[in-house]
Structures are given as C-alpha cells and as structure tokens.
Amino acid sequence: MTLPSFDAVIIGAGAAGLFCAGIAGQRGLRVLLLDHSAKVAEKIRISGGGRANFTNLDVGPGNFLSDNPHFCRGALARFTPKQFIALLQRDAIGFHEKHRGQLFCDRSAEDLIDLLLRECAAGSVTRWQPCAVHAVRTTGDAPARYLLATDRGEVRTRSVVVATGGLSIPKIGASDYGYRIARQFGLRLVEQRPALVPLTFDEQAWEPFAQLAGLSLPVDIATGEKKARTSFSEDLLFTHRGLSGPAVLQISGYWKPGTPIGIDLSPQVALLPTLQDAKLSTRRLLANVLGEHLPARLAAAWTGADPGWQRPANETADKALNALASSLHGWQLVPTGTEGYRKAEVTAGGVDTRDLSSQTMESRQPGLYFIGEVVDVTGWLGGYNFQWAWSSAYSCAQALTAP
Structure with missing residues (x-):
C-alpha cells in the first residue's frame, strides 16, 4: 500500500502551526497539519479575555527574551504587525488598540481562529485532529526524508515543522513533545521555565x-x-x-x-x-x-x-x-x-536558536523546522508572542519546498 505523502507535515495546530500551514499551502505545497487535541488554537481562544491580543503596533527584538536576543530580528522584519493587520482588514475583522500598542479583536478571538482556518482552506491544507504523532524518523529516501507514525497511520514527508508550543497551561493540551523531537535529533535546548507568570x-x-x-x-x-x-x-x-x-x-x-x-x-x-x-x-x-x-x-x-x-x-x-x-x-x-506552568501564559527557553536558521527556522537537521513558542524566543506581555508566532511561521512557510 502506498503511504500518504506530503511536502510538509506541521505538528501543532496553534497560532504558528495554522498560519504556517495556510501560507505553505497557498504556495502550492501539499501540507498536512495535525494536532493531538480535538480543537485548534486553544491559546488564541482564551487569550486577551477571549478577544486575543494578536499583535502590538511596536515590535522589535528588545521586546523578547532569548539567549540570543538578535535571532528574532530577521523573522520580525520579514513579516511585520502591519502585514498581519492587513489580513484582518481584508476579512473585515474589527480590532482596536487597548493599551500601549496592544491590538485586540473587537468581537471575539474566534474571528481570528476562523481567519486562520480560512487561510488553511485556501491552501487546501489537509488537517487531522485529534491525531497524535508517536514517532518521527528519517528514511534516507529522497525526496521523502521523514516517516511519521501517527494515530491515522504512517505518513511520508519532505519536511517536518514542529509548532507544538511550550509547557504552559497543561489543561489545554500543552506538552514537551517539541522538546523531545529536538533532543531526538541532537539539537540543544535552553532550560525551560514558566514566564508571564x-x-x-x-x-x-x-x-x-x-x-x-x-x-x-x-x-x-x-x-x-x-x-x-x-x-x-x-x-x-x-x-x-x-x-x-x-x-x-x-x-x-x-x-x-x-x-x-x-x-x-x-x-x-x-x-x-x-x-x-x-x-x-x-x-x-x-x-x-x-x-x-x-x-x-x-x-x-x-x-x-x-x-x-x-x-x-x-x-x-x-x-x-x-x-x-x-x-x-x-x-x-x-x-x-x-x-508555575498552570498559570504561566508562555514558556521561556526552548530549542536553542544556535541550532536554527534565523532566515528559515530550519534546524541543523535538514528538513526539520521549529516555529513559535517551542523556540527560545519569548515575548513580553502585550501581543508580542503572537507576533513571533506569525513571523516565525511566515519565514518557515516561505522556505519550505516541494520536490
């Protein structure tokens, strides 16, 4: 039996994973997005009092914590708050500035989630939920570098994008899966700790x-x-x-x-x-x-x-x-x-940026990418972490290729 094959498999259907999948799909790539949870983007859903503080008007490297504070500069420049705001304006989603450049949806965070799902649909993204990934291994076969064992069977793919988030708020499904994948492939980790807590x-x-x-x-x-x-x-x-x-x-x-x-x-x-x-x-x-x-x-x-x-x-x-x-x-x-993580909004630390490309988010392991909160880039309170999700996802999506 021929196994399903994709140009990219994105693990994690949060902010970064959804946005990366939509952009990559609209570039013509065959994309599979999967998550062990039944619902997408729970962190978006509960953020900002249910209205999602989705970005900040004033974003720069100084608004982020990292062992390498300059790493985020490139991605933030490639996809800016202005560009994400344009997506909301295109879909007539109302938003307002609440405090010090913090932008919130006027009505509900659900409007933002729906936008991201529309982006995935426009890119013909295949989505499996709930669907856990049990193993990721290399195949040695070009162009399908990886074989993933999932709840719905094995899948071949050229690239794997890890967008699994951090350890914060375990009640909505947070896990250490992304860190385990990084360790499996010999990537370094910066010690994780609760932040915005x-x-x-x-x-x-x-x-x-x-x-x-x-x-x-x-x-x-x-x-x-x-x-x-x-x-x-x-x-x-x-x-x-x-x-x-x-x-x-x-x-x-x-x-x-x-x-x-x-x-x-x-x-x-x-x-x-x-x-x-x-x-x-x-x-x-x-x-x-x-x-x-x-x-x-x-x-x-x-x-x-x-x-x-x-x-x-x-x-x-x-x-x-x-x-x-x-x-x-x-x-x-x-x-x-x-x-602790029960009340922390985000997780500081994560995949060491020394092992990632600041241009593409690809790791030293070819075809393996890390985006969003799982990376050692942590924003201040005020929409910065969502902007990092959008910017890192965009950089990654633009770098993904088909055979």
Missing part, C-alpha cells in the same frame, strides 16, 4: 498582604543589578498567594530565583513631601492621608505594620514619615517562586 511568597510572610487580594494599582517594578536591571511601569495585582497583574507578569521573565524585586507603589506622587505637608496642616491619620494617593485598603494595611505610622500626621516623627515614604517607594521583597 504570577510570583508567590512565603505564606507566613505574605499573611499581612493576603487581605489585599484583588487590589490593583499602577507601579514601577524592577529586578536585577546594573546592566542586568530591568524595569516596567504597569499595573500590579495582589493575590492570596502573592503578586500578579501586568507588572509582575512582565518582570517574571527577568526575575531569577533567590533575588529580590523592587516596587514603587506610588510612582506618580512623591509621598514624603505629601506627608510632610500633612504634618503641618492636619490631624488626620496617616492612613487617611495616604488614602488620597493610594488605594485605601493598601494605605490601611501598610500603616498597620508599624505603631509609629498609626497616629495623626501632626503627631508623627519626621523619622517615621521618612521610613513610611521610603517603604512605599522602595518595597523590596524576594519571591519564593511562581505559580
């Missing part, structure tokens, strides 16, 4: 702040020393176990276990002059004075930590006012860990 703290030490769960405020947050110091200005969210919100998700990619993070809880208002003025003009409690510039719950909890801060402003010692202002502007704390 909430940070946690010692339960006993966190007890005074657990009561603030649900409270959010704008902050400046930083970690690292000297040239390695990284900072963001975003919103912070208190949780029962620690800290979350955009500020913490952003800094989590740069935080190293055992090191502190620094937080300015009042980046827009210098608190010491405010407190000094209050000392000269009011008998109100310090908590009430701070409550004009900070959430009242935070002001009450913070001043409750020191008896010297639990008094009227005009009766508070200058030393205590200094200490109070300094503690709010320079909160230093050391996380004990993160919420």
